[in-house]
Amino acid sequence: MKSIKKLNIMIAVLGVLVSCTENFDELNTNPRDITEEELEVDFQHIGSLYKPIFENIYKYDPASSYQLQQNLNADVYSGYMTPPRPFIAGANNTTYNLVGGWNNTIWSVPYSNVMNNVETIEELAKDEYPTFYAVSLILKVAAMHRVSDIFGPIVYTNFGDLEKAGVYDSQEEAYHAFFADLDTGVANLMEDLDSSRFTAFDLSYGGDYSQWVKLANSLRLRLAIRISKIDPATAKAEGEKALNHPLGVIETNGDGFFVNSAVSHPLQTIDNSWGDIRMNAFMESVLSGFNDPRAGAYFLEVNPGDSDTEPIVPGALKGVRGGMPLLSGYADELDQKGDYIRFAVINDNIHQTSVQLMTAAEVYFLKAEAALRGWSGAGDARANYEMGITTSFEQRGIGGVSTYMADNVSTPADYKDPVNPSNNIAATSDITIAWNDADNNETKLEKIITQKWIAVFPDGQEAWSEFRRTGYPRIFPVVSNQSAGTVDTEIQIRRIPFVDNERSTNPEGVKDAVTKLGGPDNGGTRLWWDTGGPNF
Template structure:
């Protein structure tokens, strides 16, 4: 990891190779003192903001997957059981934290995203740009909660302290402060309704303060539900505050980062490498439910296209051994991602789908969970649950007809068994017996399972968020892996966290060693892949 120092706030943006997530992705070759109060170029500041948006989501300009593959595709996407590995040399699907990959993910965030976020936040504060400051504060919350959801304790409040040792904060400290940061940002956004900032550079909302306010409240709701099992009182307070201030209600409110030929959806690139396929859990759920989104999310298998026999959409077990992965035919026999995620040569678009940050559909499922707890969400759990399905299916990438949406909402279909004719010992029963149709007479836990399962489907392919929610709620009910090569995480458990990276022991040893002794780790097993995060506290 880079030794984190106080990157001079004159900041050599060129040194960070900023390619701003805008339509003009040229590198910024500015002098270190180009952005100063006496010589403010708001466009240049806007490009820095746009760059912070992309880097925080591991989206890199110029067609590079940068940290995305090693940060998300090879960890969260597999642990969320969206996909299963078909590449023989990829061990993370067997619960192995490959050190070079996690080290790269950590370094990318603290070397590429965090410095730009800090620069924009400090510059806008020092130069009295309150609305711009509110935007970056909200984005900071999004960026840091994601990193903490991987590691737990992280470098947060001391980032950029100018010292050779940079202390960690516990995850509890991080989350509690993120709510405070949202308070600060929301107060400014409320005072500037109808206002705008970073117009032409904001790649999510085009600079609309009103949209950022709705997003901030919706992000608060996500974090509020995340802490439900560890601090129910805080969760309720923050969830009700979010709803009172106004959360996403329609697909027009959803947060997606635009993609361009200079900044493509990372799946546009990595799907061409043939290293993963649809998971068995996805098959059980989506094919069992006869979900209209299946053919959008996934492609028919090559084997089915060529022979017309078998299932058009087929998932693979997670955790295949190296020996099994050494066999051929896995990619042809199992479903790749859908055409909308593929490159032009495979029927896709020039840039790939816009990149999901937080959708209105996800928000509805969060509201449904809050309503299930009896909190003041403004409706019933069933109403929000059904609206979440409706919004997901009516997103532009799906475009289902109203009749098809209603038929799905009313469906009694349940998940299906998964079978492997050549490997009958791999066969599994359905992951669950809950139907799509809301169980009005069901138990609270059954209704929660329905809500969380449909949310998991709706937010695909956001494995980062899906893995967090799978750990928090244990839904959708996951399948056991065929193998685990990690003695700390059995094959029938969900990977709880990533351990601290080697680069920190090389460059920030005193701080990372101290972080190992934080009570939220030591009380649960220490710095181990088997140690649950602070918010991962659902009763057994």
């Protein structure tokens, strides 16, 4: 009997073990884990890839990444900002002694976080969820045209191709690919415009696909204007496609392209916490000369209650000349920081978590130029110019726009440095504000671009690109040019050389890219669309 009982017990145990083995996956799965099937129910397997794309068109966190990706190049070259101290004893990007270790970030951030994720979205959604794919294409163009506008040729159409992954497109080829991707994006969205699938993942428009179509059209118009001097036929065709689309372009401040991230804007850290950026002297020249009411919305005196950072000239917004070397009389750069740190700081209103990438004001100025160029659907140049200014004032909550637009006397002001008079410089333009139909197109263009430059602050990348394309506004040259002759001081820097990481990992690709660049791989070589200005 005992042996039979033991046998029965062993059989029972074996039965339990078999049962456990059969249900092993179920019993040993953490109930808090999410399966692939569960992810697919609410599109998380695709949607989770978008947040890194939104937040890395330029990188918000950590602030040091944004500082290297945009702030210590485009934000400075645009005439918006400049460091109040000379990093690396003044031999750095701001003085055209380009720092390879800094500039790697400009390339690596969008490739790692935008292009990689867009490629994965394409694999998951291109056929089955075409509207998800559409948004990824629009975001890709928004990010990567900025990269091309810094370097020229980029890896775009061949990205992810195992055989041709390191092959660069010329900038002309890249721009045509941008337009093609926008075509696909708009067509896909128009097929399912009322879908709400993207709502949970949208950091800009709450899942409203009609707004994404307006953004795509507006980006198309931006890129069309960018190539209007080098390829006027393509520019006109693409611009008119955007202007005459049934859903149109961005028209109100509510339509603007902003990324609503939980991460604080990196300028808040770079400016307020680190004291590494201040108002540029050229910005002072324009805003003070025009008596521009937006000046106080953009910049403030440093906190006068802090004895270490008392305003250098109380009651005035003072800017710092760009490209200053380490001045004589200072033991090191930290000593010099004591004077220029007291110049104007960026207003906290700019340091919002909603990061600006394209505004309604910019689009009106694009339309104003399109009207000058005779593109259908652009409307009237003057009406668009004045709407651009008006919309910019409204965006910043500023009054007095009618008085401002009627001013046909005020011009940019001479600049005086209260620390070192050798940095003084006369105003570089006598352009005024009020529109005058009798002006020639070149004068009208200078007014349009100058006001666009004011309106798109703090996006130094777009401002620098338009300066290179048109020559406007007439930004002050650097104080010290340490480029060893590769960059002309008056013409100013035109691009960033291909980065060290690419040179070491993709040498043949870079070699081919230089041939497509059409000039030496340095900061003085013009990009494809950069034909030299002023020249309407």
